[in-house]
Amino acid sequence: MRFKIVIVGGGTGGITVAAQLLRRWRALSGEIAIIEPSEKHYYQPLWTLVGAGITPLSVTVREEERVIPPGAVWIRDAVELFLPGENRIVLKSGESIAYDWLVVAAGIQLDWDKIDGIREALESGTVGSNYAFDTVEKTWNALKRFEGGMALFTAPNTPVKCGGAPQKIMYLAEDSMRRKGVRAKATVRFVSGGTMIFSVPKFAATLNRIVRERNIETHFRHNLVALDPVKQEAIFENLESGDRVRMPYDFLHVVPPQSAPDFIKESPLADAAGWVDVDMHTLQHKRYPNVFGIGDNTNLPTARTGAAIRKQAPVLVHNLLAAIRGEPLSARYNGYASCPLVTGYGRLMLAEFVYGDVPSETFPFDQAKERFSMYVLKKELLPIIYWDGMLKGVM
Amino acid sequence: MTAERASRTTNDAPTLEAVLADPAVERALVDLLHDLPEWAARLKALGNLLAFAEHLLADRESLTYLLSGLKEDWPPVTLDRETLAALLRLLDKAPRLVALLDKIEPMVEFAVALAEDQESQRYLCESVQSYVAPFKEKAAEAKALVDAIRRRAQEDRTPVGVFGLMKLLKEPVVQELLITLRAAASVLGERKGHGRS
Structure with a gap:
């Protein structure tokens, strides 16, 4: 089989790029293949609200078939091997697909097994994670049962999708404890492998104030490495001293370590850290000019969010079409990413920034403040914009 | 007479023999001969097409059928001077219109997608x-x-009697109401006093 353009991944990046390409150049109909093994497509940004019992899980999932844009060919398979020197990929089924142009949009991999005991812990009723479809409802179930004690919220020292999500659920859980009247009996602790609460100083100032005012403990440079679900203990590695630190818990929200998908790490497309090695402005691969990358699987030095992909997609599409015509790549991505930081039920701070952690706000007011309007934007409007705008290639 | 002299005519133009001896010409001729069956087939197809057109033009019945069919299928359009002038003006404005449409189209498509979702x-x-x-x-x-x-x-x-009224006055709700009324009267009185002075 041969296609003019092959897109690896039918997630946010892959579908958005395919839809925009087909809108811009109708002649590509039947010439674009999307390689995606999953039958389901998830709108993951709402999982934060699902984990807090605000939104039902069912509204975050649709059949993959329904989001494949008309004119694209969906190949239900996974990539086994990239052969960029031969302009070819090999699928798990053994089939080989040749291409003229390749777009890599395979997302990020959750490395659950880097935490010993996580599988058992997730079945214990006190542990949840908003990072997977199968585990997000466990967060709310555990939170409902929580009547006081230690509530732990972890974040790994690896890059993660939506860097704000580990603390969003913490603010919501803390708010939920207040509403339930158990906050006085609870200790809320954020234990992160990182070095700070948020990388953009303007928004970090608000979060540090919230943490202080709501009496939330923070421990940085501590990476979750194991869980003992019987003793209800979390074991962290102190990244400064190398010591193991045990912390008991009565509720635990886990963010798994994350990395580039293995089939990318092991391919010639990867940089030293395993991510697709693209130019940070044009999104073209640094060594293979007929390869482009988008989203979480790339080494773009910005936050891995759907909002970032929304700004990357038109740049990639413009530059890919220019490359096909033999023209210079003139579109440039400025590193825009957005993180709607939910800080409680009905409160949200919309952080928007570009490369260099420079704020880049859309609205004509100070976005470093928590607002109800921004909460409504995230909860009600962004899902609609996603399904009917972004995935249709019009926004 | 040398070979070179023999290959030229009196007015110094190259002879057929000399032209044929040119390797480039020879190659082109071979290519042409190679493609000759294909060209012959194309010429034959063209000939058939021309013959069909000739027959069609001569066949008034078929022509009338074709034109009446087109008239029925196409919308009623009057192609007069005014229409053509408008078409030209439209073409003149096309770049601006396309730029505008490009901006509106995503919104319309989003609305359509939402309406269907x-x-x-x-x-x-x-x-x-x-x-x-x-x-x-x-x-x-x-x-x-x-x-x-x-x-x-x-x-x-x-009717509410004196004792009933006294009992009523002890009700917290009535007390609250009366206290509010007293405060309102006091504040309004002060404001009125301010206005006079």
Whole structure:
């Protein structure tokens, strides 16, 4: 089989790029293949609200078939091997697909097994994670049962999708404890492998104030490495001293370590850290000019969010079409990413920034403040914009 | 006579023999001969097409059928001077119109996608209801309260006597009302005094 353009991944990046390409150049109909093994497509940004019992899980999932844009060919398979020197990929089924142009949009991999005991812990009723479809409802179930004690919220020292999500659920859980009247009996602790609460100083100032005012403990440079679900203990590695630190818990929200998908790490497309090695402005691969990358699987030095992909997609599409015509790549991505930081039920701070952690706000007011309007934007409007705008290639 | 001289005519133009001896010409001839069957087939197809057109033009019945069919299928269009002038003006404005359409099109397509997306519509409706529900509940409570008061007042029409009034004055709700009234009278009095001075 041969296609003019092959897109690896039918997630946010892959579908958005395919839809925009087909809108811009109708002649590509039947010439674009999307390689995606999953039958389901998830709108993951709402999982934060699902984990807090605000939104039902069912509204975050649709059949993959329904989001494949008309004119694209969906190949239900996974990539086994990239052969960029031969302009070819090999699928798990053994089939080989040749291409003229390749777009890599395979997302990020959750490395659950880097935490010993996580599988058992997730079945214990006190542990949840908003990072997977199968585990997000466990967060709310555990939170409902929580009547006081230690509530732990972890974040790994690896890059993660939506860097704000580990603390969003913490603010919501803390708010939920207040509403339930158990906050006085609870200790809320954020234990992160990182070095700070948020990388953009303007928004970090608000979060540090919230943490202080709501009496939330923070421990940085501590990476979750194991869980003992019987003793209800979390074991962290102190990244400064190398010591193991045990912390008991009565509720635990886990963010798994994350990395580039293995089939990318092991391919010639990867940089030293395993991510697709693209130019940070044009999104073209640094060594293979007929390869482009988008989203979480790339080494773009910005936050891995759907909002970032929304700004990357038109740049990639413009530059890919220019490359096909033999023209210079003139579109440039400025590193825009957005993180709607939910800080409680009905409160949200919309952080928007570009490369260099420079704020880049859309609205004509100070976005470093928590607002109800921004909460409504995230909860009600962004899902609609996603399904009917972004995935249709019009926004 | 040398070979070179023999290959030239009196007015110094190259002879056929010399032209044929040119390797480039020879190659081109071979290529042409190679493609000759294909060219012959194409010429034959062209000939057939021309013959068909010739027959069609001569066949008035078929022509009338074709033109009447087109007239029925196409919308009624009057191609006069005015229409053509408008078409030219439209072409002149095409770049600006296309730029405008490019801006509007995504919004229209988004609206169409949303109109067809029942799941998103349901999600939006449920969200709106969840915001409105507490207000509706409060409004219903207030209405029920007013209705109960009105009903009680209609049922009990006995006049309020002095003792009844004194008992009523001890009710916390009445006290609250009277205190509010006293405060209001005091504030309004002060304001009035300010206005005069």
